[in-house]
Amino acid sequence: MDMLESNFIGFEAAMVSTIPLCHTNQPDELIWPHNPNGEYLVKSGYKFLQLEEARSRPGQSDFENLKPLWQSIWSLSVSSKVKHLVWRAAKNSLLMKMSLVRRKVNADDCCEICQGQQEDVLHALYRCPKLEELRALNPLWNHSRLKQTTSFLDLIGSIFTENRESAFFSMANNCAGVGVAIRNGCGQVMVSLSQQIPLPSTVIEVEALAARRALILAQEIGFTRVVLEGDSQTLITALKTSSHTLAHFGHIAQDIRYLASSFSDVRYTHVRRQCNTVAHSLTRQAILSPFLQVWMEDVPPELADVLQVDFQSLD
Incomplete structure (x- = not known):
């Protein structure tokens, strides 16, 4: 952080410090930020220039x-x-x-x-x-x-x-939250986690960071066969394919694939948000606490009712 502050203006250093870093050795790449998949298209370039021109016209309601x-x-x-x-x-x-x-x-x-x-x-x-x-x-x-x-x-x-995503973001303290709940085959919580992280630039990056943290936690506990569930269709689709992506979260997706190679079996499943309420509640918990918190075979006491309702919905 000292190096950032000595080479960048204050707000620039703060922005750079929120860029999620990869855990594996990956080459630097140029991406096109105005297209979700990071690839340049003439259409997206044309639209970008149109918007830039419109913004330069003072006094117009665009x-x-x-x-x-x-x-x-x-x-x-x-x-x-x-x-x-x-x-x-x-x-x-x-x-x-x-x-x-x-x-x-x-x-x-x-x-x-x-x-x-x-x-x-x-x-x-x-x-x-x-x-x-x-x-x-x-x-x-x-x-x-x-x-x-x-x-x-x-x-x-x-x-x-x-407040781009109320479940994830709090600009008041420039942070995001990550929530992880690992269940067994019967739906019982084996371990849960709540962790605050620096605020990335997009929601999909938070989803990717949560998925990476879930695999790291599963690896630390000693699981060998896992099903990674998430409510981001974009992320799950990207993880199911072995092809490289230039999207903002591409380097995190590559980390996830590397972690997956250490398990005997990893599957990726998309679920609706209402089926992921415990993880989202843990995410909100993370926004309010700067400390990494882990609960073995349990969730925070204040989320007991959420867990009970969620568990009943599995029946």
């Missing part, structure tokens, strides 16, 4: 730049009316007192709840002092940063950027 935000809003696991509310708020199409005053419908733009500030979308849904208790329910959000946003669009964009 649909392509906001498209990922709209997709994130409509993919939320909430009711349709909540998605619609967030979408309308981001588009500033909710009737607030400030907009009614501009239209000369109202003469007063003061918030009726706090009676102290003007009521716009950002104030009504986030900044109002009366919402402080609700804000406290989300300790993983970087509220000091969010309070600096100037519109609800900026606010919701920052939330999605800083």
